[in-house]
Amino acid sequence: xxxxxxxxxxxxxxxxxxxxxxxxxxxxxxxxxxxxxxxxxxxxxxxxxxxxxxxxxxxxxxxxxxxxxxxxxxxxxxxxxxxxxxxxxxxxxxxxxxxxxxxxxxxxxxxxxxxxxxxxxxxxxxxxxxxxxxxxxxxxxxxxxxxxxxxxxxxxxxxxxxxxxxxxxxxxxxxxxxxxxxxxxxxxxxxxxxxxxxxxxxxxxxxxxxxxxxxxxxxxxxxxxxxxxxxxxxxxxxxxxxxxxxxxxxxxxxxxxxxxxxxxxxxxxxxxxxxxxxxxxxxxxxxxxxxxxxxxxxxxxxxxxxxxxxxxxxxxxxxxxxxxxxxxxxxxxxxxxxxxxxxxxxxxxxxxxxxxxxxxxxxxxxxxxxxxxxxxxxxxxxxxxxxxxxxxxxxxxxxxxxxxxxxxxxxxxxxxxxxxxxxxxxxxxxxxxxxxxxxxxxxxxxxxxxxxxxxxxxxxxxxxxxxxxxxxxxxxxxxxxxxxxxxxxxxxxxxxxxxxxxxxxxxxxxxxxxxxxx
Numbered sequence: 001x002x003x004x005x006x007x008x009x010x011x012x013x014x015x016x017x018x019x020x021x022x023x024x025x026x027x028x029x030x031x032x033x034x035x036x037x038x039x040x041x042x043x044x045x046x047x048x049x050x051x052x053x054x055x056x057x058x059x060x061x062x063x064x065x066x067x068x069x070x071x072x073x074x075x076x077x078x079x080x081x082x083x084x085x086x087x088x089x090x091x092x093x094x095x096x097x098x099x100x101x102x103x104x105x106x107x108x109x110x111x112x113x114x115x116x117x118x119x120x121x122x123x124x125x126x127x128x129x130x131x132x133x134x135x136x137x138x139x140x141x142x143x144x145x146x147x148x149x150x151x152x153x154x155x156x157x158x159x160x161x162x163x164x165x166x167x168x169x170x171x172x173x174x175x176x177x178x179x180x181x182x183x184x185x186x187x188x189x190x191x192x193x194x195x196x197x198x199x200x201x202x203x204x205x206x207x208x209x210x211x212x213x214x215x216x217x218x219x220x221x222x223x224x225x226x227x228x229x230x231x232x233x234x235x236x237x238x239x240x241x242x243x244x245x246x247x248x249x250x251x252x253x254x255x256x257x258x259x260x261x262x263x264x265x266x267x268x269x270x271x272x273x274x275x276x277x278x279x280x281x282x283x284x285x286x287x288x289x290x291x292x293x294x295x296x297x298x299x300x301x302x303x304x305x306x307x308x309x310x311x312x313x314x315x316x317x318x319x320x321x322x323x324x325x326x327x328x329x330x331x332x333x334x335x336x337x338x339x340x341x342x343x344x345x346x347x348x349x350x351x352x353x354x355x356x357x358x359x360x361x362x363x364x365x366x367x368x369x370x371x372x373x374x375x376x377x378x379x380x381x382x383x384x385x386x387x388x389x390x391x392x393x394x395x396x397x398x399x400x401x402x403x404x405x406x407x408x409x410x411x412x413x414x415x416x417x418x419x420x421x422x423x424x425x426x427x428x429x430x431x432x433x434x435x436x437x438x439x440x441x442x443x444x445x446x447x448x449x450x451x452x453x454x455x456x457x458x459x460x461x462x463x464x465x466x467x468x469x470x471x472x473x474x475x476x477x478x479x480x481x482x483x484x485x486x487x488x489x490x491x492x493x494x495x496x497x498x499x500x501x502x503x504x505x506x507x508x509x510x511x512x513x514x515x516x517x518x
Contacts, residue, residue: 215240220413278488319374
């Protein structure tokens with residue numbers, strides 16, 4: 001009996017478990033960082049804009065590379081792409097843990113985002129290639145979605161425990177042994193597969209899209225400090241918009257474009273994509289901001305913040321199971337509209353409760369927001385996939401996933417700007433000193449340490465002002481998110497009502513991306 005007898009074989013169950021574990025690692029890593037942001041800020045002497053870039057550098061690289069990563073995986077080999085993505089992810093995790101400056105951290109986070117894009121696209125392609133029969137395929141995606149939900153649920157608590165017991169650097173270092181194990185499983189369990197007919201790479205389109213998105217994000221993140229009408233902010237935003245317009249021109253001139261803009265001639269497709277964007281910007285982005293609020297306003301530790309977020313996370317996992325039942329009693333777009341309305345109501349409730357610092361009301365708002373997010377998580381991509389012919393499902397899936405992460409990264413910049421502007425205004429109106437360092441530490445989720453750095457006679461009043469200011473800033477953020485969700489619900493209803501499907505059959509679409517994303 002040899003060692004190979006004890007190792008996993010290339011059987012479908014091992015393929016599914018390995019690919020699901022790879023995707024779960026991405027979801028876990030994406031959501032685990034948020035609760036450690038105050039500790040990272042304290043260690044690296046980072047301001048609020050620096051922390052926004054810690055999140056955005058990863059998300060921006062991820063969103064920008066998803067579409068070309070799919071072509072790379074199909075043409076170069078999915079197994080090979082997954083192995084390269086894992087190596088990049090592991091090395092970038094090591095660099096994140098060892099970073100001594102925010103610049104080094106953000107470069108490593110961007111590299112990690114590229115690795116994650118390669119991992120996600122190749123893992124999804126492997127599952128789709130392995131499971132063909134419809135019932136078998138549905139079971140495989142159901143298992144995969146369950147893994148994603150579990151990873152999302154445990155991420156805040158696990159991140160809090162690691163940060164409190166081992167230090168924030170270990171949320172990155174722990175990726176090393178996990179990544180090495182996954183490298184072994186991918187090498188052992190997954191066969192190589194390719195699609196020779198896959199679209200060619202589109203370097204000019206990729207460059208225009210990523211550079212344009214970077215310009216807009218740079219303007220949003222820097223706007224609260226440089227001024228929203230400053231030359232720097234307007235110049236960055238203008239350059240970003242021009243590059244995104246150039247991206248559209250490039251795609252229109254391509255014989256085989258990375259994004260077929262003809263899909264957007266369908267109002268139903270536009271509505272489904274808009275639902276994904278509204279969901280990402282008003283609900284999924286809360287995984288970044290809720291930990292800061294919990295630690296700042298309530299004085300929770302990183303562990304306490306993770307536990308305090310459980311109503312949102314658990315509700316988000318439960319409600320996708322209710323979505324199919326609702327779908328049998330509502331129009332095809334009804335679940336999307338209902339989900340966005342619930343997110344809007346939940347954000348509004350939480351906005352009203354946030355300044356009171358009464359956790360029970362905040363938890364109720366999180367439950368409602370999580371319910372809407374759960375419905376959208378289980379229905380957004382299904383609707384997108386149902387709007388296009390089967391020959392276009394790969395491209396439509398790429399557009400959907402790119403929209404998801406683009407929405408998150410834009411919301412981190414935009415809603416973060418609302419939070420920073422409102423919190424600064426509240427601090428400036430108070431009697432306690434609010435110098436630049438104090439403001440930055442409060443915005444970074446470290447109000448207690450900011451107050452402790454002041455003379456003893458000022459600490460209590462400064463801490464009370466800091467918590468109240470951040471709570472009001474967070475309420476303004478949630479109010480803006482509620483408006484986005486409700487306007488998205490209205491637009492989705494107007495675009496998708498009584499619009500025929502482009503598919504001849506309205507069969508239940510494949511649950512190919514019923515996943516709980518970062």
